[in-house]
Amino acid sequence: MNKVVSLLFGNNKQQSFEQIVEPYLNLMFKVAYQYTGNTEDAEDLVQEVLAELFKNLTKLQQAEKTKAWIMRCLYNKFVDQYRQQKSRPLIDSLDDEQQIPLTQATPEHELLLTHQQVLAGLSQLNSNQRALVTMHDINGYTLVELAEIMQKPVGTLKSDLHRARAKLKILFNLQPSDIQSRHCM
């Protein structure tokens, strides 16, 4: 009956685009930043995803799992961009930070270095691995949820995650920007 009423009179309760996406904007930007590694690219990515969602407003309004739908769109757009910009380094080199004299190292410097070290490590992963680590190990999504977002079997994601973690652990230990390693040198 509701469907008939909806067909005859339109669904007045249907949410506007802003009402649907606004609650997810912070999350979209956060994940976009973790994907891309810098604010400008993250904003561009979110803007492109919003445009894509806007074009598919009807589908978005009908989506049963809005959050998963939006995160899938974000992931797909990121992978597309990654393919197009593969040759471009996603973040700046750490060389400048390595020039800070150790005597001036403060807790703030350490936090900044850790932040940049993580970005540098993530930038060494491919788009799929980066998305997996970001979503699973930082944002706490389960592999089952990620299988829905990334449209891949859980088993594939599990082995990809294992490889990505192994690579990151090596990178984190190797990087000379690690304060403790530099003290030891």
Place this chain on the structure above:
Amino acid sequence: MNCEFIHQNINDVCQGNLTSLEQQKVDAHLTNCPECQHMLEQHQAYLTKLAGLQTPELSADKKQQMLNKLNTNKAASSNNSFIKGFAAASVLFLSVFLFNQQQVNSVVETPIAQNINIEAFTTQVSLVIYVPEDMPDADLQLQIPDEVELVGYEGLAQLNWPVALKKGANVLQLPIEVPEGVDLNQTIQFIANINNNNTQKDFELEVKLVSPQLGAADSVFNLTNPTANDFNNLG
């Protein structure tokens, strides 16, 4: 409890997301398994490192700016629709006009030879523009076909025409001169470009030449002072 459980649930083990029973079993396993202890220490360091990734906040202004940008694009898209509507209306008008003239031709049964005009004449092309809002700074660029001249601007191949469009119907009259010897059976083509706030669109307008004898004034619509009804009829 075995090593496999810890491997499979390593994030939960590190973050203490186990039930009390699972935690007890894990603790018991770890006391006897240095490999798992080492692996957990490494993974804990890895997760701690990842947690050091700081994410900037998206400001409320930036959010609004992003949503506004979509609305701006929507408006631009709506402008494109208006231009498409404009082109459609113009072409439709000309089509109706031509249909009318072809009917006249068929009644008179004019031989083809007589459709070569023997003397120059002038006529007008009416451009009908319907816009959803005032556009005071629109630019219309028109490429004049080789077969005709613009009255007062002989030899001019392109006309740039700043137009102030008002909400609703706008009619722009274009006086053209058809030189002698031009085949009236042919269709000539105007290429037009309209630009409003950096949104622009090219389109083609096909016009069939009509001599005064065939009664251009018999056009089905009086578009000098168009009414809303005229434009409903135009499509």
